[in-house]
Amino acid sequence: xxxxxxxxxxxxxxxxxxxxxxxxxxxxxxxxxxxxxxxxxxxxxxxxxxxxxxxxxxxxxxxxxxxxxxxxxxxxxxxxxxxxxxxxxxxxxxxxxxxxxxxxxxxxxxxxxxxxxxxxxxxxxxxxxxxxxxxxxxxxxxxxxxxxxxxxxxxxxxxxxxx
Amino acid sequence: xxxxxxxxxxxxxxxxxxxxxxxxxxxxxxxxxxxxxxxxxxxxxxxxxxxxxxxxxxxxxxxxxxxxxxxxxxxxxxxxxxxxxxxxxxxxxxxxxxxxxxxxxxxxxxxxxxxxxxxxxxxxxxxxxxxxxxxxxxxxxxxxxxxxxxxxxxxxxxxxxxxxxxxxxxxxxxxxxxxxxxxxxxxxxxxxxxxxxxxxxxxxxxxxxxxxxxxxxxxxxxxxxxxxxxxxxxxxxxxxxxxxxxxxxxxxxxxxxxxxxxxxxxxxxxxxxxxxxxxxxxxxxxxxxxxxxxxxxxxxxxxxxxxxxxxxxxxxxxxxxxxxxxxxxxxxxxxxxxxxxxxxxxxxxxxxxxxxxxxxxxxxxxxxxxxxxxxxxxxxxxxxxxxxxxxxxxxxxxxxxxxxxxxxxxxxxxxxxxxxxxxxxxx
Numbered sequence: 001x002x003x004x005x006x007x008x009x010x011x012x013x014x015x016x017x018x019x020x021x022x023x024x025x026x027x028x029x030x031x032x033x034x035x036x037x038x039x040x041x042x043x044x045x046x047x048x049x050x051x052x053x054x055x056x057x058x059x060x061x062x063x064x065x066x067x068x069x070x071x072x073x074x075x076x077x078x079x080x081x082x083x084x085x086x087x088x089x090x091x092x093x094x095x096x097x098x099x100x101x102x103x104x105x106x107x108x109x110x111x112x113x114x115x116x117x118x119x120x121x122x123x124x125x126x127x128x129x130x131x132x133x134x135x136x137x138x139x140x141x142x143x144x145x146x147x148x149x150x151x152x153x154x155x156x157x158x159x160x161x162x163x
Numbered sequence: 164x165x166x167x168x169x170x171x172x173x174x175x176x177x178x179x180x181x182x183x184x185x186x187x188x189x190x191x192x193x194x195x196x197x198x199x200x201x202x203x204x205x206x207x208x209x210x211x212x213x214x215x216x217x218x219x220x221x222x223x224x225x226x227x228x229x230x231x232x233x234x235x236x237x238x239x240x241x242x243x244x245x246x247x248x249x250x251x252x253x254x255x256x257x258x259x260x261x262x263x264x265x266x267x268x269x270x271x272x273x274x275x276x277x278x279x280x281x282x283x284x285x286x287x288x289x290x291x292x293x294x295x296x297x298x299x300x301x302x303x304x305x306x307x308x309x310x311x312x313x314x315x316x317x318x319x320x321x322x323x324x325x326x327x328x329x330x331x332x333x334x335x336x337x338x339x340x341x342x343x344x345x346x347x348x349x350x351x352x353x354x355x356x357x358x359x360x361x362x363x364x365x366x367x368x369x370x371x372x373x374x375x376x377x378x379x380x381x382x383x384x385x386x387x388x389x390x391x392x393x394x395x396x397x398x399x400x401x402x403x404x405x406x407x408x409x410x411x412x413x414x415x416x417x418x419x420x421x422x423x424x425x426x427x428x429x430x431x432x433x434x435x436x437x438x439x440x441x442x443x444x445x446x447x448x449x450x451x452x453x454x455x456x457x458x459x460x461x462x463x464x465x466x467x468x469x470x471x472x473x474x475x476x477x478x479x480x481x482x483x484x485x486x487x488x489x490x491x492x493x494x495x496x497x498x499x500x501x502x503x504x505x506x507x508x509x510x511x512x513x514x515x516x517x518x519x520x521x522x523x524x525x526x527x528x529x530x531x532x533x534x535x536x537x538x539x540x541x542x543x544x545x546x547x548x549x550x551x552x553x554x555x556x557x558x559x560x561x562x563x564x565x566x567x568x569x570x571x572x573x574x575x576x577x578x579x580x581x582x583x584x585x586x587x588x589x590x
Contacts, residue, residue, distance in 0.1 A: 022529025093302035
């Protein structure tokens with residue numbers, strides 16, 4: 001288990017336009033990230049701290065293929081997103097950026113500001129504020145390798161170099 | 164041999180396996196990869212440089228500049244220039260520079276065929292699934308890896324079947340079907356794929372079938388497919404592609420097992436609208452009659468094909484856009500603009516007071532002309548009405564068919580189009 005991070009509790013269908021607005025896609029990653037979740041949680045980008053986790057309901061990341069949705073969360077230091085379910089492209093984009101997207105319906109009882117730590121390999125999260133343990137299916141091996149390498153590009157670079 | 168679905172057959176072929184089953188993680192060889200100016204070269208270039216490699220097979224890569232077109236400032240001009248330079252340096256097989264939307268251009272050049280495994284750098288890549296290929300969207304890192312190696316991993320999806328039966332009533336379109344399905348099936352269908360079949364699908368031209376596969380993105384499916392028939396092959400041949408009759412064997416076997424089956428009675432369907440800010444907020448257009456609008460928008464891969472412009476013109480013929488309302492029309496490709504012009508469809512739209520915009524993703528992607536101010540209301544032929552997508556967070560977007568958008572433009576408020584379509588007009 002790692003150091004606990006604070007929970008940002010979000011709802012259903014947090015879409016990619018909310019995570020990374022289309023009209024701002026020309027901005028660099030760091031500036032774009034300051035607009036992340038602005039229309040649903042205006043305080044998020046300024047208040048989020050490295051190691052915090054997002055807990056959400058269904059279809060997190062639905063919408064566009066824009067990877068900036070996952071990159072913005074990564075840039076802001078979010079450790080992981082736990083959700084009842086994810087949109088497929090966001091799910092892949094998150095792992096490709098080294099950001100674990102964890103399907104964990106049990107975690108939806110967490111409340112804003114709770115302190116949660118994670119053990120990805122064991123498939124377990126612990127809510128220090130409520131005393132609840134959340135089980136989830138361990139991250140598949142091929143995705144764990146990508147996360148451990150820090151994302152798809154570092155992983156692929158290593159694979160290509162090894163031939 | 165066990166009976167197999169079309170989706171499983173394509174994935175098995177692409178992964179070189181005798182058979183695949185739901186949940187398997189397999190590596191597929193990609194037959195065609197495409198992206199646009201926003202998701203493609205400008206994101207791929209630094210990643211390919213980091214990897215120290217180029218394109219695995221330039222002849223299998225297609226790029227279309229459709230997001231930042233035409234350039235409206237120095238930043239968008241720089242993105243378009245980078246895209247052109249990349250295409251030249253990497254000898255990309257096909258490049259469409261400001262010719263329209265990628266999803267529209269692939270089938271318009273006969274590039275999609277039954278049985279293919281295709282990867283696109285855009286969430287509406289599933290648009291082309293109407294041609295019986297397995298085609299999905301991916302983010303930029305996945306796409307960079309795909310164009311570098313020619314392959315990608317996928318979870319073999321669970322496959323659902325949606326049967327659409329019955330004759331389409333006049334004024335009802337495949338857009339209405341998809342809005343209705345967003346309500347019935349929800350948007351949480353990741354790691355699943357869907358096949359559409361039934362008598363309604365058999366009767367649809369390809370332009371209408373592509374709306375079904377396009378909006379599988381809104382249902383959250385990985386991909387949506389339609390088995391090929393004579394209409395499919397005819398479309399491929401008419402657009403410069405070769406299509407042997409043997410391609411008709413790309414279909415689900417009799418008795419193939421689907422994870423879920425869903426049936427929609429199309430004959431009983433009324434025109435639909437989706438209220439802000441989700442496609443799943445769909446309901447009968449007549450229940451929204453009277454909602455005042457500021458803008459009517461006809462655009463995007465899903466809603467500005469030739470058939471869509473014909474529907475708009477049919478409503479607008481001899482009528483005028485209401486005072487205080489702006490009707491903006493961005494045809495999905497320059498070729499469609501040309502054809503609509505030849506048919507007189509464009510003249511009808513312009514005579515009614517419509518404004519013609521450049522071909523591209525436009526306001527639907529939050530980038531082009533036609534964005535909304537705080538408090539404004541728009542009815543749109545596009546596929547997404549997320550908060551802030553088409554301009555200000557405080558703008559409201561309703562989704563509807565081209566008929567309903569045109570009827571609303573005339574009425575100045577949301578309007579079920581069936582009244583206008585059946586009304587007798589003085590000669």
